[in-house]
Amino acid sequence: MRTLHCCSLPAPWVMLSVGLGCGMMLAQSASAAPSTGSGFTWQNTQESTTQWGLGAGIGYHQSPYDGVGAKYSPLPLLYFDDKWLHFFANQLDVKVGRWDTFSVSLRARYALGDGYKGSDAPILSDMQTRKGALWLGPTVAWQTAVGRLSVDYLLAGNKGQKAEIELSKDFNYGHFSVEPHIAAAWLSGSNVDYYYGVKQDEARPGREAYTATASYNLSAGTRFGYRFTEHQSISFDLGVTRLGSGITDSPLVSETWQPEAKLAYLYHF
Incomplete structure (x- = not known):
């Protein structure tokens, strides 16, 4: 796969516009998708139903930092969905409204596992600690017979x-489900520089100063699900991410490909 360079790809607002256009074309072509109405409706006009569940999961991902290796993260899981909110794991969506198969929400997501401490690997020694972040912003999605574009x-x-723009499609076979997904993500220069840059006062022999630039990552994977009973289910998500050149050019980074996996059990009440 060829490396993606920032100068050859569109700005993030163009990325969002492309997603909007693709979604409209998908919605028009997927005549089998159900329609909930002919115009935009605010969420306060929707019927209220509540679903929730509890469970536990574990995640694995390969750190891109040289010498850090694989990370395993146990995680208690809470699932909640009603007229206004959808919450699962580390992500909360506040629902705004719908237009046929098109939905708008406000998203909050805490990035688990991002960042590092200087003690994590020799290459990071004497580096200032980088911490995870709470991410906030709008999200839109289109649910069609062709797939879900978000x-x-x-x-x-x-x-x-x-x-980020992601396309996924869910296939159900009795108690089993399979959902392949592909995504492209744009990370701003300030974001990449925070996690992968090296300040002048952090430079050492073998770790030169580095000011990172914006980067594009590509990812693909498949989620597998199995429902034991009406109330119990298990899921396994296996994927890989190809990191962009703004990240891989960093002297802190030794990996271009990031494999990851998530295993989760959920009890639905």
Whole structure:
């Protein structure tokens, strides 16, 4: 796969516009998709139903930082969905409204596992600690017979901005489900520089100063699900991300590909 360079790809607002256009074309072509109405309706006009669940999961991902290796993250899970809110794991969506198969929400997501401490690896020694961030911003989605196309644009203060467009399709076979998904993400220069840059006062022999630039990541994977009973289900998500050149050019980074996996059990009440 060829490396993506920032100068050859559109700005994030163009990315969002492309997602909007693709979604409209998908909605028009997917005549089998159900329609909930002919115009935009605010969420306060929707019928109210509540679903919730509790569970536990574990995540694995390969750190891109040289010498850090794989990380395993246990995670208690809470699922909640009603007229206004959808919450699962580390993400909360506040529902705004719908237009046929098109929905608008406001998203809050805490990035688990982002950042590092200087003690994590020799290459990071004497580096200032980089912390995770709470990301906030709008998200839109289109649910059609062709697939679910979603686009979000999130901000995290001095940790920058990022935008992502994802296409997924769910296939159900009795108690089993399979959902392949592909995505492209844009990370702003300030975001990449915060996590992968090296300040002048952090430079050492073998770790030169580095000011990172905006980057595009590509990812693909498949989610597998199995429902044991009406109330119990398990899911397994396996994927890989190809990091952009703004990240891989950093002297802190030794990996271009980031494999990851998530295993979760959920009890639905």
